[in-house]
Amino acid sequence: MEPTEQPRNRITLEDSVPHTPLEDTATARTALVVVAHPRPDSLTAHIARLTTRRLTDAGYRIDLLDLTAENFDPRMTEADLPDWNNREKTYSPEVESHMRRVLAADVIVAVFPVYWMQVPAILKGWIDRVWNYGFAYGRSKPRLAGKRMLWLGLAGAADDDEVVGLMQQALSAQLDDGIAYYCGLTHSAVGLLPGAEEKPQRLDADGTLLLDEALTGTARDAHYAALEARAAGFVDDFLAGERVAA
Numbered sequence: 001m002e003p004t005e006q007p008r009n010r011i012t013l014e015d016s017v018p019h020t021p022l023e024d025t026a027t028a029r030t031a032l033v034v035v036a037h038p039r040p041d042s043l044t045a046h047i048a049r050l051t052t053r054r055l056t057d058a059g060y061r062i063d064l065l066d067l068t069a070e071n072f073d074p075r076m077t078e079a080d081l082p083d084w085n086n087r088e089k090t091y092s093p094e095v096e097s098h099m100r101r102v103l104a105a106d107v108i109v110a111v112f113p114v115y116w117m118q119v120p121a122i123l124k125g126w127i128d129r130v131w132n133y134g135f136a137y138g139r140s141k142p143r144l145a146g147k148r149m150l151w152l153g154l155a156g157a158a159d160d161d162e163v164v165g166l167m168q169q170a171l172s173a174q175l176d177d178g179i180a181y182y183c184g185l186t187h188s189a190v191g192l193l194p195g196a197e198e199k200p201q202r203l204d205a206d207g208t209l210l211l212d213e214a215l216t217g218t219a220r221d222a223h224y225a226a227l228e229a230r231a232a233g234f235v236d237d238f239l240a241g242e243r244v245a246a
């Protein structure tokens, strides 16, 4: 890509929307925002910043965990394999420090691109290594009880592609039921954001990937404004649930 060229789906809306954080450091609750994208100028990173601003405005202290920037290694290691006979096992220093960050969080929001109907490998590896036996599961009194989680997934499929319903079901089964419920979290929701690509994608009846015409001009602006509004709506609904739960 030429240096002057814009990344392909970079959106032009300003990231620095003014806001007035309500944080009271003595009482603020903590939100762990986990970002799983290699590009800081990606749409995913932009939505993560939007999410962070909304959480800050709602009074949360933010712990931003950018998995790529922090060089998180998603590969399982021998040190981090569970010992089924010892749920008090001490894991690697890296994993133990991530466990402390998870424990310190009242809410966790993961923002990621959907890869193959799943979370990307770096986020999956974070779950595999950090959400470990004796910490996240395997106790009659779950340590993660009381925590709430939002999974915000961006997808290249066009908004009206019928795969979107299937993707929502698949992600919810994996993330809400397979992980959050299993670990005793109080609440978990998946906010799926299709239409993330400038050229929306769909499969035809023969399985060929079709790229729609690239969005341009006001249609493009409106498209990404709507995607942002949906993301903000997911965060606001999540926060409203927090107020009901409190």
Ligand SMILES: Cc1cc2nc3c(=O)[nH]c(=O)nc-3n(C[C@H](O)[C@H](O)[C@H](O)COP(=O)(O)O)c2cc1C
Pocket: 009, 037, 042, 043, 044, 045, 112, 113, 114, 115, 116, 117, 118, 154, 155, 156, 157, 196, 197
């Ligand atoms: C390895 C890979 C797998 C992908 N799998 C899917 C998929 O299963 N469904 C889908 O709708 N989009 C899929 N996409 C498209 C991404 O979700 C999309 O490019 C991304 O959300 C755009 O946001 P970004 O610009 O922040 O990366 C995939 C992209 C990659 C690179």
